[in-house]
Amino acid sequence: MIKVQREDFDVGAEIERLTAGRHDIGGVATFIGLVREFVGSAGVGDAKVGAMTLEHYPGMTEKQLAAIEAEARQRWPLVATLIVHRYGRLEPGERIVFVATASAHRQAALEACAFLIDWLKTKAPFWKLEETTAGEQWVAARDSDAAAASRWVKKVAE
Amino acid sequence: MKILYFAWLRSKVGIGEEAVTPPAEVKTVGALLDWLATRGPKYAAALANRSIVRVAVNQEYVGGDQPLKDGDEVALFPPVTGG
Numbered sequence: 001m002i003k004v005q006r007e008d009f010d011v012g013a014e015i016e017r018l019t020a021g022r023h024d025i026g027g028v029a030t031f032i033g034l035v036r037e038f039v040g041s042a043g044v045g046d047a048k049v050g051a052m053t054l055e056h057y058p059g060m061t062e063k064q065l066a067a068i069e070a071e072a073r074q075r076w077p078l079v080a081t082l083i084v085h086r087y088g089r090l091e092p093g094e095r096i097v098f099v100a101t102a103s104a105h106r107q108a109a110l111e112a113c114a115f116l117i118d119w120l121k122t123k124a125p126f127w128k129l130e131e132t133t134a135g136e137q138w139v140a141a142r143d144s145d146a147a148a149a150s151r152w153v154k155k156v157a158e
Numbered sequence: 159m160k161i162l163y164f165a166w167l168r169s170k171v172g173i174g175e176e177a178v179t180p181p182a183e184v185k186t187v188g189a190l191l192d193w194l195a196t197r198g199p200k201y202a203a204a205l206a207n208r209s210i211v212r213v214a215v216n217q218e219y220v221g222g223d224q225p226l227k228d229g230d231e232v233a234l235f236p237p238v239t240g241g
Contacts, residue, residue: 033241054240055165057233060217085240097241117241125214125233126240127165138166141237 001081002065004056006088009098018080018100025079027106029113031099037092039132047134054087054096057125061085068119072101075115076108083116085124115152122149159228161194163204164235167211170204187213188222190232210236 003009011032019025039047065083072081080102090096099116103109128139159178163171184193191213195205205211213220214233226232 056240057162057164057214057217057235060214060233063217121241122238123219124240125164125235125238127236128239129165138169138236139239141239145241 001083002062002069003082003084004058004061004065005084005086008086008095009084011095011098014082014084014098015100018082018102022079022102024104025102026104027109028100028102029106029109030101031097031113031117032095033097033117035090035092035094035096039130047132049092050131050133051089051091052131052139053089053129055127055129056085056087060125064124065120068116068123071119072112072116076101076103076112077105078103078108078112081112081116083120085120085126087126118145118148118152121145159226160231162231162233164233166236167204167234171200185225186222187215187220187224187226187232190226191222191234205234212237 015028015030019028035049035052037049039049065085069081069083072078078101082098082100084098086096097120099113099120101109101112101116103112122145130137130139159180160175161178162175163173168174180190180193184190191205191208191211195202212235215224215226215230217231
């Protein structure tokens with residue numbers, strides 16, 4: 001299931017809903033992304049982030065997230081999956097994204113969860129505008145995110 | 159044809175959305191970007207570095223050789239930074 005929303009979400013309630021009434025789930029893996037207060041890696045003297053605004057491409061966002069979710073369900077034996085991604089203005093400590101994968105066994109759940117967040121970061125059309133002590137700036141895409149996503153591409157070729 | 163701009167492409171161009179009618183010889187995404195860049199200094203600045211401009215046609219990622227047709231929704235945006 002895909003949810004793109006402005007409002008916050010309740011992690012416990014989301015997991016509860018995902019697993020309610022099912023007896024075929026052996027494990028649930030989750031990832032929660034939060035707004036960090038520092039830019040990049042935490043260095044002394046770096047600009048601090050007061051807030052960020054997440055912009056997205058309504059329509060394409062849902063389409064891309066659904067495609068990524070379908071890809072995960074094709075690669076791993078998943079019983080249930082959930083991606084919640086927020087947009088709008090968020091302050092440090094606030095939740096941005098939630099990924100949950102449920103499977104009969106832990107390995108599929110853990111791997112699929114990592115895959116979903118890695119692929120989402122390089123494919124879902126979201127952009128972050130940071131309000132920092134040094135002014136506003138659009139967050140640049142990171143090579144490390146592309147590298148993290150590409151390991152799942154190699155896996156298919158093996 | 160509808161063009162959408164997101165993130166800093168929107169800030170640089172100054173608008174989020176517009177309807178355009180490119181000349182008949184503009185048949186691909188690459189040719190469309192070339193043509194858009196000629197429409198003024200803001201467009202030229204926004205499209206100066208093509209390596210950091212991503213394009214989606216009808217909400218699917220495409221490359222520069224993607225053919226275009228009437229009624230396409232073309233979105234221009236920087237590499238994505240969600241998650």
